[in-house]
Amino acid sequence: MRNRGLSKHYYLMLLPGFAWLLLFSILPMFGLVMAFQDYNPGQGVLGSPWVGWDNFQYLLELDDSRTIFFNTVYISVLKILGNLLVPLVFALLLNELRLGFLKKSIQTIAYLPHFLSWVILGGIMLDLFSLHGPVNHLLSAFGVRPVSFFGRADLFPGLAVGSDVWKEFGYNAIFYLAALTGISESLYESASIDGATRWQQLWTVTLPGISTTIVLLTVLSLGNVLNAGFDQIFNLYNPIVYSTGDIVDTWVYRSGLINLQYSLATAAGLIKSFVGFLLIVLAYFLADKYAQYRIF
Amino acid sequence: MKKRILIGFTFLLSLGAWATAQAADPYGKYDSPVTINIGNRIDPTGKFPEGDSPENNVYTRYAKDTFNIIVKDVWQSSYADYDRKLNLAIASNDLPDAMVVNDAQLRQMLKADQLQDLTDVYAKYAGPLLKAAWAKTNGTADKAVTFNGKIMAIPGITVPDDGYTLAWIRKDWLDKLGLKVPQSLDDLEKVAKAFIDKNPGNLPKGTTIGIGGPQSGGQLYGDFLFHSTNNNFAFDPIFSAMGATPGYWIAGKDGKAVYGSIQPETKAALAKLADFYKKGLIDPEMSVRKDATEGIIAGQVGIFFGPWWHGYWPFPDAMKQNPNANWQAYAVPLNASGKWAPHSGNSHTQFLVVRKGYAHPEAAIKLQNGLMRDQFTFNVEATRIENYPIRTVIGMPDDLLVARKAALDVLMGKKKIEDFQGGDYRSYPYLLDDIKSLLLVKKPPFDNFDIQYWDTTSPKWPRIYSIIVGGAPYSNLSFKVSQLPFYSSTKTIETKWASLKKMEDETFVNIILGGKPLSAFDEFVTKWKAQGGDTITAEVRQELGQ
Numbered sequence: 001m002r003n004r005g006l007s008k009h010y011y012l013m014l015l016p017g018f019a020w021l022l023l024f025s026i027l028p029m030f031g032l033v034m035a036f037q038d039y040n041p042g043q044g045v046l047g048s049p050w051v052g053w054d055n056f057q058y059l060l061e062l063d064d065s066r067t068i069f070f071n072t073v074y075i076s077v078l079k080i081l082g083n084l085l086v087p088l089v090f091a092l093l094l095n096e097l098r099l100g101f102l103k104k105s106i107q108t109i110a111y112l113p114h115f116l117s118w119v120i121l122g123g124i125m126l127d128l129f130s131l132h133g134p135v136n137h138l139l140s141a142f143g144v145r146p147v148s149f150f151g152r153a154d155l156f157p158g159l160a161v162g163s164d165v166w167k168e169f170g171y172n173a174i175f176y177l178a179a180l181t182g183i184s185e186s187l188y189e190s191a192s193i194d195g196a197t198r199w200q201q202l203w204t205v206t207l208p209g210i211s212t213t214i215v216l217l218t219v220l221s222l223g224n225v226l227n228a229g230f231d232q233i234f235n236l237y238n239p240i241v242y243s244t245g246d247i248v249d250t251w252v253y254r255s256g257l258i259n260l261q262y263s264l265a266t267a268a269g270l271i272k273s274f275v276g277f278l279l280i281v282l283a284y285f286l287a288d289k290y291a292q293y294r295i296f
Numbered sequence: 297m298k299k300r301i302l303i304g305f306t307f308l309l310s311l312g313a314w315a316t317a318q319a320a321d322p323y324g325k326y327d328s329p330v331t332i333n334i335g336n337r338i339d340p341t342g343k344f345p346e347g348d349s350p351e352n353n354v355y356t357r358y359a360k361d362t363f364n365i366i367v368k369d370v371w372q373s374s375y376a377d378y379d380r381k382l383n384l385a386i387a388s389n390d391l392p393d394a395m396v397v398n399d400a401q402l403r404q405m406l407k408a409d410q411l412q413d414l415t416d417v418y419a420k421y422a423g424p425l426l427k428a429a430w431a432k433t434n435g436t437a438d439k440a441v442t443f444n445g446k447i448m449a450i451p452g453i454t455v456p457d458d459g460y461t462l463a464w465i466r467k468d469w470l471d472k473l474g475l476k477v478p479q480s481l482d483d484l485e486k487v488a489k490a491f492i493d494k495n496p497g498n499l500p501k502g503t504t505i506g507i508g509g510p511q512s513g514g515q516l517y518g519d520f521l522f523h524s525t526n527n528n529f530a531f532d533p534i535f536s537a538m539g540a541t542p543g544y545w546i547a548g549k550d551g552k553a554v555y556g557s558i559q560p561e562t563k564a565a566l567a568k569l570a571d572f573y574k575k576g577l578i579d580p581e582m583s584v585r586k587d588a589t590e591g592i593i594a595g596q597v598g599i600f601f602g603p604w605w606h607g608y609w610p611f612p613d614a615m616k617q618n619p620n621a622n623w624q625a626y627a628v629p630l631n632a633s634g635k636w637a638p639h640s641g642n643s644h645t646q647f648l649v650v651r652k653g654y655a656h657p658e659a660a661i662k663l664q665n666g667l668m669r670d671q672f673t674f675n676v677e678a679t680r681i682e683n684y685p686i687r688t689v690i691g692m693p694d695d696l697l698v699a700r701k702a703a704l705d706v707l708m709g710k711k712k713i714e715d716f717q718g719g720d721y722r723s724y725p726y727l728l729d730d731i732k733s734l735l736l737v738k739k740p741p742f743d744n745f746d747i748q749y750w751d752t753t754s755p756k757w758p759r760i761y762s763i764i765v766g767g768a769p770y771s772n773l774s775f776k777v778s779q780l781p782f783y784s785s786t787k788t789i790e791t792k793w794a795s796l797k798k799m800e801d802e803t804f805v806n807i808i809l810g811g812k813p814l815s816a817f818d819e820f821v822t823k824w825k826a827q828g829g830d831t832i833t834a835e836v837r838q839e840l841g842q
Contacts, residue, residue, distance in 0.1 A: 041389045042408030063823065064795050123586075131581045132503070150512075151584040153811055238512040239801045240583055240809060257380050259794040260404050262387055 035267040055267035064251065065268070072247040072272075075157050075228040080221045082165035083172055088214065090169055091176035092206065096198070107177070110170025122235025125163055126150060156241040164232055175217060176210060183209035216291040222283035226276045248272045322423035322665045326364040330656045332663075333393045334686050335385060336369040337378045345678050354674065355684040362670075363662050367685040386410070391651040394660035394686050398522065402441075402449055402647045403785055412650040412657045415447045421658040422450075423665030425690075428723040429453045432693050433643065436781075440644040450661065452646030452688045455696045457604050458525040459641030459777075461518070461532040462769055463629065464606055466598050467746065468622040469496040481537045481568070481629045484599070488577040491598035505591050507572065508600035509582025516583075516804055518641060519543030520783050521793065525641030528602030529588035531569060532639065536778065537629040538565040541639050542804075544779035545836055552842050553780055555833060557800055558821045566817060569808045583805050589613070595621055604696065604766030608758040615752040622747040627769035636775050642783035648688040664688060672729045677755045692723055699730050700767040703760065706731050707742040726759075733760060786835035792828035799823065 030045065035055055037048040059065050090110065097103045113121065129135050129149035136146040149155055187205050196204065230249035237245040248268060256265030287293040338350045348354070351369045359365040370392050373381040379398065385391050386404055397405065405411050422430070430437045433453060441449040463484070470477065470487070473496050478484040488506030491497075495504055510516060510529045517535055518527035520543060535542055540561035548554035556562060572578050579591065589610040591597040595618040604625065614621055627636040648664065650657040667684055668691075674681060681687065692698070698721075705711040713731050721727055733756035739749045745765050750757060785793075803820040806812040 039387075040408050041387050041404070042410050044389060058791070061827075062795055063827065064798070126584075126586060130584070146580075148581055148584055148809075151581070151809060151811075153806065238583060239798070240805050240811065242798060242802045243806075255794060257383050260383055260386070260400060261791065261794065264791075 032266060032270055032273075034263050035270045037263055039262040039266070041262075051263075055263050056271070058264065059267055059271070064246075067243065068246050068248050068251045068268075071157075071244060072226055072228045072249075075160055075233075075245075075247060076225050078157065078161040079164050079228070080218075080224065082161055083168055084214070084218055084221065086165050086169045087172035088176055091173040091180060092202065094173065094177065095180050095206070107170065107173070110173070112170070113167040114171035116167070118229075118231040118235045121163070121167060122232070125159070125236060129159065150236065150238065151240050153241045153244045156237070156245040160229075160233060160236060160245065163236075164229060175213060179210040179213040180206065212291050216287060216293050219283050219287045219291065219293075222286070223276060223280035225279055226272050320420040322421050322426075322662065323362070323669070324662075325362065326659075329360075329364050329366050330659050331366045331368055332654075332656065332659050332685070333368050333370045335378075335382060335392045335395050336372045336685070337375050337396075337682070338372050339680070339682065340374050342680060342683070344683075348679065350683060353683055354679050358666065358670070358674075359663060359685060362666050363659070365659050365663065393654040394648065394650050394657075396452075396686055396688055397449075397647050397649055398645060399647070399784055400522070400790075402649065403790070405649065406443060406448060410652055411448045412652045412654060413446045413448060414450065414650060414657060414661075417657045417661060418447050418450065421661045421665070423661075423668060425668040425723060425725065426450075426661075426664060429668075429690055429692050436643060441647065449647035449649045450664065450688060450690075451644040452648070453690045453693060454525065454643050454645070455691065455693060456640050456643055457696045457767065458643075459518070459603070460627075460638045460770060461527060461530070461536075461601050461603060462625040462627060462766070463533055464600050464602060464623050464625050466491075466497075466621060467624040468620055469598055471622075472496040477626055477628065479628055479630055479634075481534065484534075484629045485572065485577065488572070488599060489575070492576060497595055497598075499596060503596050505579045505597045506577040506599060507579065508588060508591055508597040509579040509585075511585050511588035512583060514583065514588060515543075516801070516808070517543050518639065519797070520545055520642075520779070521785070521789070521797075524783050525643075525645060526603055526605075527641075528606070529600055531565075531601060533601050533629060534569060534572075535562065535565045536636075536638050537631050538568060539631055539637075540565040541778040544639050545782045545840075546779050553782065553833065553837050553840055555824075555829065556779070557804075558824055558829070563814065563817045566804060566807045567814050570810060570814065573808050574810060578808075583809070593617055605762045607760075607762030607766055611761070612752075612758055615747075619752060620747060623765075624745070625766050625769050627773060627775075636770065636773060637778050638770075638775065639779045640777040642781075643693060644783075646688050648686060660686060664690060668725060670725075672726050695724060695726070696763060696767050697771065698724055699727055699763050700771060702727060702731055703734055703764055706734055707738065730760065730763065737761070738764075780840060782836055782840055784839070786832060786839060788828055788831045788835055792832070796824055796828060796832075799827075 033045055034048070036050060036052060037045075038051050038054075039045070040048045043049075094103055094107060097106075127133055131146050131148050135149070140146060147155075149159060183206065187209070188201060191201050191205050226248065228247040228249070230247070230253070233245060233247050233250050234253070237250065249272075252265045252269045252272075255261045255268070284295070336350055344350075344353055350372055351367070356367045359367050371381060371385075379401070382395060382397065382401060385395075386401060386408070389408070389410065391410060402411075430451075430453065437451045437453060438447075440451045441447055463478075465477065465487070467477075469491055473490050473494055475487055475490060476483075478487045492504050492506050495501075497504060508529050509531075515523050515527055515530050517530050517532045518524050524544070538561055540559065541556035542559075542562045542565075544556045545553045546556045546559075569578070573580075573582075579585070579597070585591075588600075592600060593610050593613045595614065606623070606625075611621075611623060614623070627638075631637050648660060650660050663685055667687060671681065671684075674684075702711070702716055706713065713728070716727055716731055733754075737751050737754045737757050737760045739751065741749065745768070750761060752761075799820060803812065803816050807814060807816055
């Protein structure tokens with residue numbers, strides 16, 4: 001009886017989340033039929049003429065499509081790798097610190113950028129890396145000629161990935177730090193009695209102890225392979241770096257909301273969602289297999 | 297009896313005529329309040345006098361007092377986001393009663409059958425000023441908004457001068473270095489180089505910018521579709537000097553329309569610009585910089601390109617930082633045959649439209665009538681004129697030339713203020729006010745227009761300086777514009793232009809910045825033709841009747 005009361009209260013807390021999901025993710029799915037229409041706002045989703053696969057066919061003909069899908073996968077795979085490895089190393093280093101106060105302050109400072117939006121951080125990044133900005137100032141001290149960082153297509157993916165990892169590593173480290181607290185102290189004690197060095201303890205106790213978390217996070221991030229981060233790219237990119245920086249989401253935004261090609265934009269978005277869905281299903285089975293993580 | 301009926305009948309007739317005359321008065325006030333819902337463009341940083349707001353200010357009260365029109369904002373957005381917000385409204389078919397749209401949006405709304413036919417309403421309610429400006433366009437206004445014989449929008453009418461891109465140069469820097477105003481492209485290069493090497497502005501080392509460039513996402517040159525006029529901080533005059541007209545449709549060797557960007561002249565001009573950039577003559581942060589006006593306001597830029605009206609923006613801000621910056625406009629650089637050959641642009645880029653089914657389409661037109669008749673009486677210093685509901689810029693096409701000539705005649709003592717009252721001058725509502733402001737703004741000598749002979753702090757300075765200095769370079773020149781008058785869309789432009797233009801922008805900016813070799817141009821041309829460009833060319837020729 002008491003138990004049921006408790007769960008009601010939890011369900012109630014889920015409600016806002018579900019409402020959000022319904023309004024912004026489930027309901028808009030009906031609009032996907034636009035991908036198979038020549039959408040005309042006056043006639044609406046119900047009345048617009050059907051065109052079958054025309055939009056998809058045109059997408060395939062476009063040079064852009066290859067570029068944007070490649071850029072998306074390239075940038076997001078790099079981000080996923082960076083966002084798995086950097087926080088892991090950071091968490092392990094933090095874990096070696098014995099001073100509780102220092103540990104807490106470093107952790108807090110490191111995850112602060114996570115709470116800033118890309119609109120703000122984008123502006124800061126552009127200033128930092130501008131021709132007369134601090135970074136170029138520093139470089140010129142070493143005799144390097146000033147570089148217009150955001151004006152170079154070859155540097156853009158690196159900057160995007162680097163800044164994203166910098167923004168998120170503190171926050172992502174929390175998962176590892178939580179897992180690290182789950183490792184029993186007695187394991188470390190017996191290891192040190194057996195004469196294991198700190199380094200050996202890391203390899204034989206710490207890493208195996210959090211391996212499930214590492215595998216789980218890796219597998220779950222598979223679903224994000226086609227999400228290269230609209231907020232970030234949109235606030236950092238410009239036409240000079242389209243060849244390496246334009247991703248599916250920014251392209252969909254420009255075609256749909258700037259150039260009024262609703263159906264074409266929807267088609268590109270649908271392809272992205274479809275591939276993303278397959279990846280999530282795959283991730284789910286892999287998670288079950290290697291990390292014994294199930295939802296259903 | 298018969299007579300009585302007749303008298304009664306005549307009375308009724310005249311009553312009827314009186315009633316229609318009343319109803320069709322362009323400036324008439326409604327008996328009961330009429331509400332008009334609009335999507336309002338606002339400047340998020342703009343200020344209002346105490347107690348006012350975008351929805352309740354001197355202009356909305358003017359609408360209420362003059363016409364009994366209540367203006368309601370169904371949504372508000374910044375200028376930068378307006379198109380996106382409006383596109384959403386169009387896509388979801390959830391429209392305000394009246395709105396200001398661009399050519400692409402106009403066509404989209406036509407296709408979606410969202411527009412009210414304004415033919416009758418225009419005939420009945422357009423004010424004399426609106427009709428006079430419309431008639432002066434030589435039919436381009438009609439052509440821009442007539443579809444299947446019906447008037448579907450009220451076109452904005454701007455001066456063609458907005459389309460000419462001039463060279464604005466720091467004359468104080470020229471004078472200090474003993475340089476003449478550059479004429480050829482080579483002269484321009486030498487001047488830019490001297491500005492950087494000799495640092496006439498006494499700026500910290502490495503911060504002088506010879507030629508200002510576009511900001512991030514800015515245009516390298518105007519284009520026929522969205523930015524045919526008012527293009528600034530771009531390189532149009534350099535292209536023009538080399539005989540290139542990228543972004544516009546021009547007459548090819550056989551006289552038929554070809555696209556300017558894929559011509560060899562454009563390639564040569566790009567090579568020139570890449571050379572300038574490599575030599576450091578162009579802003580090294582072009583196309584990356586967030587705001588192209590930064591360098592001009594800070595006094596770092598020596599030359600930039602833009603239309604006549606830069607006295608409005610950003611010079612007032614530049615004057616606050618550096619009151620001696622003597623910005624003068626010139627019709628240079630000249631082309632190989634020593635001529636100035638700019639491109640012009642479309643005078644109709646904005647359109648006032650009414651949602652289909654709105655009960656009072658004439659209310660939108662009345663608001664424009666009121667604006668055109670009374671705008672010069674408004675205190676635009678206290679509340680910016682941009683806050684006027686659904687403001688569409690409509691003026692006489694020769695407004696600038698007439699205003700400039702009048703101003704000079706008065707300054708030189710050839711004419712008096714009284715000469716400009718009445719007659720044809722009634723169609724130029726700003727004119728009298730301009731002439732009256734002259735002596736408040738201009739200091740003697742009246743034939744020298746250098747910056748020290750102006751009161752740059754006067755609120756009238758931006759307009760008068762723009763008219764006299766910005767209008768000066770070409771007022772006595774005879775010149776031919778380089779492009780064909782095609783500024784609209786075709787079936788294939790609607791679907792394929794975005795990706796073609798993206799390819800163009802990306803290729804050209806990278807050629808200038810040195811990220812791609814010049815040979816990327818040839819590759820671009822091949823791809824452009826194959827990916828829809830040839831089809832579009834055929835369609836444009838058909839539209840032009842070739």
